[in-house]
Amino acid sequence: MDTDVQKLRDMSGLVTPMALRVAVTLGLPDRLSDRPATAAELAPELEVDPLALDLLLAHLTTLGVIERTDAGHRTTDFGALLGADAGNGLNNLLHHDSAAGRADLAFIDLVHSVRTGNPAYPLRFGQGFWEDLAGQPHLRAAFDRQMNDRMSRWIPQVVAAFDWARSGTLVDVGGGHGSLLAAILHAHPGMRGHLVDLEETAAGARELLRSQGLAERTEVTGGSFFDPLPRGDACLLFDILHDWDDENAHRILARCAEASDRVLVVESLGGSSEFDLVMLVHFGGRDRGLHDFERLASRHGLTLVSTTQVTDGRTLLEFTR
Structure with a gap:
């Protein structure tokens, strides 16, 4: 004992x-x-x-x-x-004073999130995580580095695991600095890409895609995925929806369904209990199971047609109208 x-x-x-x-x-x-x-x-x-x-x-x-x-x-x-x-x-x-380290300090108010179902971040810092990043460029830069570090480990697996060439133009929604999109385009010379992210991040994507000789095959739009998205053969949401509650996940999926008849969602289907609490405290989000995603997508006329494991912990869900 x-x-x-x-x-x-x-x-x-x-x-x-x-x-x-x-x-x-x-x-x-x-x-x-x-x-x-x-x-x-x-x-x-x-x-x-x-x-x-x-x-x-x-x-x-x-x-x-x-x-x-x-x-x-x-x-x-x-x-x-x-x-x-x-x-x-x-x-x-x-x-x-990085995005993740600062956000973890909100765990002192985990009891607030458990009682209300809402993120603790605004309680501690006076505004939400994304609003904080928008107002403090160094936090946005730290968050982008965090995403780049994570993505760099997965890119070879993700590119090899799925038939990306079926999408003539791939719209990478919330695509960060564009490292995944660049790798997909290099592997499939006949494809084009269009990346959408907030302008501060989009500027980095333009530079990366230009430096890799992809400027002629890509477009980059600075903006929010809550606003109308550019048209494409498929919209990709890589690790996006777990950052949001159901209401906002519906808003994002609605924009994707307006822009394309195919939506590719890459997420962990039931991740770790620790990660779920991080999503709750930071954003009010969570990992979801397969049926949760089917339920979310069905409201927007989207039907699940395939699932593909693209990393050890990530699955690509292909939805079509």
Whole structure:
């Protein structure tokens, strides 16, 4: 029983997760990677309290993220995984002033989401996640990096798993910087693409598609997927609908159904319980099952005609009128 109690204490503790996030926010993994320093030396540089910093460094040492040397604290190989240039996306996920790291702070109000079914993000920050991104360009940039990091791991599987060439013109709705669309077009030279995303992100997509020699085969529209969409042979919604409640999911699907007779929805069909809570707290969204998507789509005259697993955790649902 004591073992079980300790296990629950370990599972519910906030100290270690917050210590790691604060370390990233202060830039400690990078600062201490090649220049060891003591808390007294670091405190004025970071504009923090030296005693409090020493306590933080002590816990990070216990975790194996940093180590003590004669010259002061130094980042370990393990701790280097938290660095800004580590290439794994962790720094961007944990930093308090990134989109994901900031949003996770709303978990302190999870009880609000459970009681109301609404996201906790607006309660903590005064407005919704997407409104926050629109008003703070650095958050939008951090979110785009997060999506690019995630997509880069999946692109080869997604391109190979589905017959994209059946769509002469593919409208990538909420397509980010266009890395997936670019890969699909490179694999199928006869296709054209049209990407739609908010203007700040669309600007990055134009640059990426131009740099990959796809400017002549693509168009990029800066705008919202709640507004009328450009016409195409198929509309692609990759990891879009789980960010939204049913009301807004219907609005997005309605725009896609107006623009095309084929709608391709890529989602996780019943993801992890942890991910569902993230969607709830951040956006008021959730993962859905196959029948949930069929129900949503049917209101817009769309019928499921095929399912294709495109990554280990993602399935492409093909709907047609």
